[in-house]
Amino acid sequence: MPQVAIKAKGLEKWFGEGEAKTSALRDVELEAYFGEMLYIVGPSGSGKTTLLSVLSGILKPNSGSVLVEDIDIWKLDADKLADFRLNKIGFVFQDFHLFPRLTTAENAAIPLILKKKDWDESIREAISYLEIVGLKGRADLPPVKLSGGEQQRVAIARAMVSKPDILIMDEPTASLDGDTGNSILSFVHKNILNANRCIVVVTHDSRIYEFASRILNMVDGRLTGTEKSMA
C-alpha cells in the first residue's frame, strides 16, 4: 500500500455570508499518495482550485483538516505554514508567474533564495534543474525570450529546485497549445514523478488524462467519484 502524502478530512469552504454565501467545498474527503499523479478534474467553478489551495496551505478551510505527511498544516502559525510550503511543496501556476526582469536561472532559483541559501550556489542548482527540464543554455535569458512551453518548464524547474515532496500544478496546460502541454506533462510524468513524490494536478484538459495515476471528479464543491483508478 503506497504511503499517504495528503489526507483531507471533512473539508468545508464557503465564501460570503447570508444570502451571498457560496459553498466552494462541501465535506471533501481525499487521500493522495506518494508515487502517484493525482488529477482533480471538473467544470469551471466546481471548486478544484479552492481544493488545491486548501490542500497546499494557501487558503484556510472553514472546517476540516489537511494532514500532509501527518502534519495538520492548518494548525501551524503563519510563519511555520510559509516555511512548510517553502520546504515541502512546489507550485506550478497556470500563468507561470515568472519575474520578467530576472533571468531564467534567477527565476528558477527563487525558492532556494527564499530559503536563504547562498546566491551563487542557488543559481548553480537552478541551472542544473533548467538542464533537467531541457533548457540548457537558456539560463541567462529573461523569460520573455522563451516560448510558452519553455516558460512552463522554467516554472517546473522553480517548483522542483527545492526538492519538494509534493508538487502542485494548477491548470498546467491552460496557457499552452495541445502538443506542448502534452510534452510538458509527459516530461513531468517521466522525470519528476517518483516513489517519494506526490503530484496533484488540477485540470480540465482531457488530452493530458493519459498521464494521471488517478482522476477525481469534482462537481459543485464535492468529489463525486473516480474516473481512473490507480494501476
Add this chain to the structure above:
Amino acid sequence: MKGILKLAYKLLVNDTAKFTSLLVGITFAVYLMMFVTSMFFGVLNHASATVINIGTTIWVMDPAVETVSNSVGMPDYVLDAVRSMQGVKYAVPLYSGGALVKLADGNYQSVTVIGLDDTSLLGRPTLLEGKIENIYAESGFLAVRDAEFAKLENPRIGSEFELNDNRAVIVGIAQVSTSGLYGTPTLYTTYQRAIQYIPNPRYTISYVLLEPKSADDIPQIKQQVERLGYRARTKEEFMQKTADFFIYKTGGGTNMLIMTAISFIVGLSISGQTFYTFILENLERFGALKAIGIRNRDLVGMILFQATFTALTGYGLGVGLCVLLIWLAKLRLPSYAAMLTYASLTIGFVMVAIIAAISSYAGIRKVLQIDPFSIFRG
C-alpha cells in the same frame, strides 16, 4: 536575508524605466530641497559676514539693532560704562557704515567701511599684501580681496580714490572668511578715520566689541549692559538675531518653507506614484512568492530595502547635483550665496526618509493584503 535583498535589488534595478523614473524624481526633489536650503543658509551666513569676520566674543549694541548691517549709533559713555563693568577684560569701539567711492574712471561705487579701534585694531582682517601698521598712515585703507574687489577696479597698494570727497589710499590688501551679502566692496580703516570721513549723526559708535575675563562672566555682563539700556549679545546670538530677522521679518523663511514643501510634494508625487506602480505591476508575482513560502517579514524587508536603496541613491545624486551646480555657479560668481550646511543635508535626508517611508508604506500595505489564493484563481 542577503540573497533576498539581492533579489529585491535585481527586481528594482532591472526595471530600468521605473528605476530611472524613481531616481529622477527623488534626485530632483533632493536637489530642489538642498538648493533652496543652501541658498537660504548661504544668505544667512553672508548676512552675518561682519560678525564672523570681526570674531569678537560679545557685541554691545542698541536694542533696536536687527542685523549687523543696520547699526544704531551709541554715545561714547556706553563704551566707558562697559569698560568699567565687572567681568570685562577689555572693550573697544567699532564703526560700521557705508560710503561712496569715486573711482578713477569717474564712476561711483558704494562701499562698506569698517572702522577698527585705533589702539588695538581688534577684528582686523588677515593681510595678503602690505603691513598692518600702514593703516595709521595718512588716508590709509585696507581693501578686502573678495568677490566684490573688482568693483574697486582691482586696486593695488598705493591706489588712490576719493571716499566721500576725501583722499583714500590703499595701504594693504586683506582677506576675510565670509563676503558680505549686499555685493559691496569692504574697506577697513581706523575708527577715528572712519568717523572723520563718513558723515554721521550725533552718536558714532556702531558697536562695542567686548572680551569677558571668562565665559562665566558673560551672563552678568549681559545683565549690566541691559541695565544700561543696551544689549550685549554673544557672536552666536548676534548671528542668530540676524538670521531671525531674515527668517521671520523678510518672508525669506516662509519662501524657503514653501519651496521646500513644494520640492517635497513633487518628490513624493513622482517617487510615491512610481514606486506604487512598480509594486502594483509586480503584485501577482509577490503573491506567487507568498504562495511559494516567503515570510511576510522578508517581503516587507524586500520592499523597505527597495525604497531605502532608491531613496539613498537619489539622495546622493541630488546632493551631488546640488554641489556641482553650486561649484559651477561659484566659478562664475565667487560670492554666490549658497552654502551646503549640515542643516540642509539633514533637512534633505529627513525629507527623503519620509518620501521613502510613505512610498514603501503604501506598497507594503498592498503586498501584505494580496491573498496568494488570488494567484491560483488567475
